[in-house]
Amino acid sequence: MVKSPLNVGVIGYGLSATIFHIPFIATTSTLKLHSILQRNPNSSSSSAPRDHPDVNHFTALDQFLADPDLDVVVVTTPPDTHVSFSQQALQAGKHIFVEKPFVPTVADANALIDLAKEKGRLICVYQNRRWDADFLTVRKLLADGSPLGRIVEFETHFDRYKLDKPATWKGSLGIEQGGSALYDLGTHLIDQVYVLFGMPRSVFATFASQRDSILMGPQNLDLEPDSVTTQLFYDNGLVVFVRMAGVSAEARQPRFWIRGTKGSYRKEGLDPQEPQLKSGMKTDDAKFGWEDPEWNGKLTIVNNDGSITMQDHPNVEPETYRKFYDLFGEAVVQNSEQLVPVPASQARDVLKVIEAAKESARSRRVVELS
Template sequence: MSSKILNVGLIGFGLSGRYFHAPFLSTNPGFKIKTVVERTKNDAQEFDPEIGNARSIEELLSDEEIDLVFICTPNDTHFPYAMDALENGKHVVIEKPFAATEQEARQLVDLAKEKGLILTAYQNRRWDSDFLTLKKLISDSKLGDVIEYESRYDRYRQVVPTESWKEKSVPVGGNVYNLGPHLIDQALVLFGEPETVTADIRAVRPNSEIDDYFDIRLGYKDKLVILKSSLMVFENQLRYVLHGTKGSFIKGGLDPQEETLRKNILPTEKPWGIEPENRWGKLYTEEFSGTIASEAGDYAQFYQNVYDAIVDGAELAVKPEEIIRTTRVIDLAFQSSKEKKVMTY
């Protein structure tokens, strides 16, 4: 491992910056969180007093010592902030959604390529315990050929008076942009590009200002992929249902890393990413039917890969072409839902 230390700047220090990025960056010796942009607060200094504070994006980007920028701000700012960071010669990691449209995503990817900079999306759910488990089952051919794949990411959130942009009708808002990138990216990692995209996107909660429900279906020659999310599911246990030519796999619960990080536990705590047994999935085949122990989740691999890509020229785990295809599916899903049509990918 190289001894080079990358100076990191975080734009924003809300849930994403504080509970996802800061713990992993601060415990990886290859990174130093140098500066965080907070316009009025000083939350980053409460996490680590040695972190510097910037009151504007311009102040952060003008710092020539900053190598890498994480963009952890409201969705509609991702594209302009990323463009500015790249123009200022910074490597960039963008929170989901990467961009509002495929066209914006391509602009960012083209600029990064032109500048010779690393650009990627924070698709941390590739390192979820449950996803790693079903990925292994598929690669080990425990299910045979997958015929049907359903992935859900549900929550129960009633509409209450709030000033949060996440519940407002704002550009690049709503649940498709919030949880959709996770489910879409995982499906494309497993099965590649689909032939068709069909979607039903709507608001189901009383007084909701945003799309809070989606059913996105990816059509393949040999399988159907169903991606669903609702913010009005009180019992949100179901996570994955896979049916293949050799058997089925059914899994509930969510990877424990987020809830662990929210308790201010750093990822140096061992063991890490271990799911409780009551979240383990069940495999049903002629050879074996029973509980399958989950693989350990580990978001730290994402950060190490970004470091290796910048310092040693390693291949990115979350590649630009993979990011573009996710934004394309989102574009087609909105069009399909609006026009009530099956869209060709």
């Protein structure tokens, strides 16, 4: 066991750092915000020194990592920087917590996993949507003794109506560098499916740019898809549909549709934590993570006499993203790879599915996973 609280340094000071990481570091008893690396603080818009005057501030990575009091590095910069920053942090003897998407390729993930083992450090990947209340509800619903019976189809969506290309890395970074909807949103959805069902047997995928009316194939996959439809096939006959759309004009966007031999479950709308955080809600607010009842899922059950019953199915009590940080902090304090809530090896498995989806979109065939 190592000291507690641990000194945490954050690389980057954009939306990820200010909304998804620093507020949770501040409320995690095992962690303490110690330093921030922001290359170009701008007092008129984004300034870590202005917002956090009581911590250490750096504009150069070498000086940031050279601080002997720094224990943990949180990497919140765009995904094409994750490999380099993670390598340098591990080489400096720091544990790392890396935003999703972890890295662009399976080979990159393997290299960092090997380096972390060599240095005796831990890697955690920020797949925060494992702690969405709707997903936790689905996990409970699909546990042993599920009222839905054997699951035959599982559909998961992350659809939006955004006709304009994002101005951030999400709209400018190439797919081979970890950009596009596949890496931005797909890592969330595929990671959740991985938690529920493990690795699929095979993958079929199609990519499109709905904004440009282009179905992508071998000749234009270098364009950035805003729409991805992926089918994951399992040995027990289960088929999982992973769907992201950039042009979905709906008042109530679909989220989950699960069909089993004894019933089904439908859910609309996204977990509220992200908009709550963006609105300024504190992580310890009593309403944080709670969804309005009008967004309750709908559970349909086939009764013994063959009749159908439909009822509201509220989310379970939210653990929220605070739980994620609590688990991560405890893993580092214990220096235990087994306690890491999202280890790099699992993020690597998700990347295997993503790489299979890319190959399928190129070849327009089903790709087998060993």
